[in-house]
Amino acid sequence: MTPYQNASQLKELTLGKKTDYTSEYDPSLLQAVPRSLNRDELALNETNLPFIGEDVWYGYELSWLNDKGKPIVALVEFRFACTSPNIVESKSFKLYLNSFNQTKFTSIEEVKACLEKDVSNTSGSQAQVTLFPVDKCPALEIACDESVCIDALDIEIDNYQFNAKHLQNSQTHSSSIIEQNLVSHLLKSNCLITNQPDWASIYISYKGKEINQEKLLMYLISFRQHNEFHEQCVERIFCDLQQYCQLEALTVYARYTRRGGLDINPFRSTHLTNAPWGRTLRQ
Template sequence: MNDTSTSLHGAEASPLGKPVAYRDTYAPELLFPIARQLKRDEIGVRAEALPFCGEDLWNAYELSWLNPRGKPVVALAQFRVPADTPRLVESKSLKLYLNSFNQSRFADAAGVREAIARDLSAAAGGTVGVAVWPLTGPEGERPRRDFASPQGICLDELDIDIDSYQPDPTLLGAGEGIVSETLYSHLLKSNCLVTGQPDWGMVVVRYTGPAIDRAGLLRYIVSFREHNEFHEQCVERVFCDISERCRPQRLAVWARYTRRGGLDINPFRASDGEQRPDEAMEIRQ
């Protein structure tokens, strides 16, 4: 059954699961930050000694504002929130915030980018990278998105029995010998921490170390199926559980979650020095 714990997780006062009147003029106060440490305490992660580096990559598909003459501009945007910022931004509040640009006038896309970067950085407590790409820019500058599968081994065809649907790190294990490989699965499903709505995604594990038991890893990924937690928190839990149970020398974990409300979230956590994944989209995004 779903994890419906009533313990404080920081999102109790957020707009999630509540009727909200949309604002269509610039309103940075709509952003709702949540302390990361509230959930990191559950997995034994200390703020002063993070076991990972990384970022949360957000893609926004519903951004519009008015130019100085009142004509709408539409754009895509991308936000990079460093994993070491003390706060994440709740996704519904970000959607509401982006909609507040709809009837606001800006001189150009640079002004919009500067406003978003300022507001997200203040909410997260650190520098957030922001890019904004109008759809009607010069021919060579118009945004594009690429779809691709990870360069690795998909676990989803393994013929296994599964009966655990809450995160169970005891399913993880590793054997002898050192390997370097990338394993991935499209079978990741978790649920929103507040509303319980399903979140669908692909998760990728790239590591060097003792060979991870593939059947156990797939069972572990599927074990999130009835678990309630935000995207960023799920990926951090996966990273910490694999680190503890499998003892890799190097590890990177990232997820590509399907979009909701015009946003997709792609958390990445890795050992220091690990290369950031490419930005190719998962086919369901």
């Protein structure tokens, strides 16, 4: 259990509680979770973070009515800077998007303006919102990725509790500096509140001494019974890799499978600000 799992800021969330669905536009449904909760545990200074990046969300079930009452559907992309004070709690996000279903809007621009205003207010900083037609969304084309998949490594696992110490002595003693792009599709964590499983592909790109792939895979698998929100898991992975491997450059990007019409894709890097387009097959 993380030390902030019973934090007072989490007790008022609708997550894990029985809730009613509304189909009339209601921005008050959105709920915020302070990023500081797990960052305090990771000893991260909010004014001097060791990474830059963003959280990218895709909504697959957005619909509203035009001024004649005809339903309109779209795909929506949300981008939140990792420096925003809050993350948007995902269940409240789903309830909020559902509230558009039977609400009339005069134009797609009006819908975009509402979305941008509401999620920006909740996250505490300006969010970027893009709406796409459901039959033409370049952001959600299957990505062609050339990362080396480490999942076929023949390792033995007998403990599924989180253990950052798997990364101890995980680098070769060679002084050679390499650049490497790795991916594992075995990342699984659990929701901090409900314990529901969260599944993801995790992309790790780094420059530094070579990381032992077996140790890295054991570390990633140790998240299997770990309870944290998506964004928090990615920041923990980034910080652990930097602590144990002292890399010259690092990017960690998780693409989580969707739940309730939303997928969440946290992106943290020493040098890259924006996450790339392109979803995985599982998304």
